[in-house]
Amino acid sequence: MPKVVDPAERRRELAEAVWRVIRRDGLEHASVRNVAREAGLSMGSLRHYFESQGELLAFALRMVIERIERRIAALEPQPDPRRRAELVLAELLPMDAERQAENEVWLAFTARAQVDPALRPLRDQGHDVLRAGCRRIVHDLAGDVPEAEIEVQADRLHALLDGLAVHAAVRPDLNTPERMAAVIARHLDDL
């Protein structure tokens, strides 16, 4: 009897195969052929789920956004906005192996979208979702301050987060979870 495969589960496995190829060989090598080989499937089987490399990449990138959103939605309610900010920001930063993988995939997409316009809408969506999340955190923490100040502080927190994420990918030996947490704590002190 053939094994029954849950299509959602299979698509998740395929996206993870895309992630592995991107992290090991680079995004331009994440072709339908290479991903099928990585996942141990025939090209025909893979095409049952994804018709093109574009679809495969888009799914793998959406999975980064969805995982982060799911983790944030699953956080326990927090009456203290400072504590909530710390927990949300920790979900956005590469604090463990799973989030390191997401972060490296995101960095590869960010750079690749500069020369591949088809990737830009999803990359920009990720950018805007993160900016909106930063604005909400600043708004909740800053209290009654002028609108312009909230926007500057949202830009600042957003840039800080993405800079920490890039540094954690580039120099994981120096930019450890402990150092990221210390920087975030210091930043929230000033808000």
Add this chain to the structure above:
Amino acid sequence: MPKVVDPAERRRELAEAVWRVIRRDGLEHASVRNVAREAGLSMGSLRHYFESQGELLAFALRMVIERIERRIAALEPQPDPRRRAELVLAELLPMDAERQAENEVWLAFTARAQVDPALRPLRDQGHDVLRAGCRRIVHDLAGDVPEAEIEVQADRLHALLDGLAVHAAVRPDLNTPERMAAVIARHLDDL
């Protein structure tokens, strides 16, 4: 009579041809062949200056670092450390077309070095030089504070800078020089 070509000038032109290929097509397309075509030279002429793609890429990346260092060295002396910090940070951020080009080349190298170990020493050198510059700025501004506080603030300024640079590459319409300057000014206020 054949035109006399200054070799330093020719190498600079070639590095700029590398930059154009990287920004238009992506770093993996910056082969000796494509760069020779971009520069209007034969492969043989180009090989007179650079023997391999690796040498060509390394030179193009070193030119980013050297240009930034030269501009900072050329700044007028500033008795006020806050004013000096603003001027140095402005040289590091993509505030005009020249610095936007440097920034996009840097982003492409940053991502590519994740999967191409040959590029890592130079990328890490750029990372460390920028970190040291941030530490100096924090040290000059912060006065008599504990060593650990200087390190956290140096990590923070470094991450902020690289985050702003990534955002300027990704969304230049939103992340304008004016907004970067406002974020930097607000950050220096807190130091």
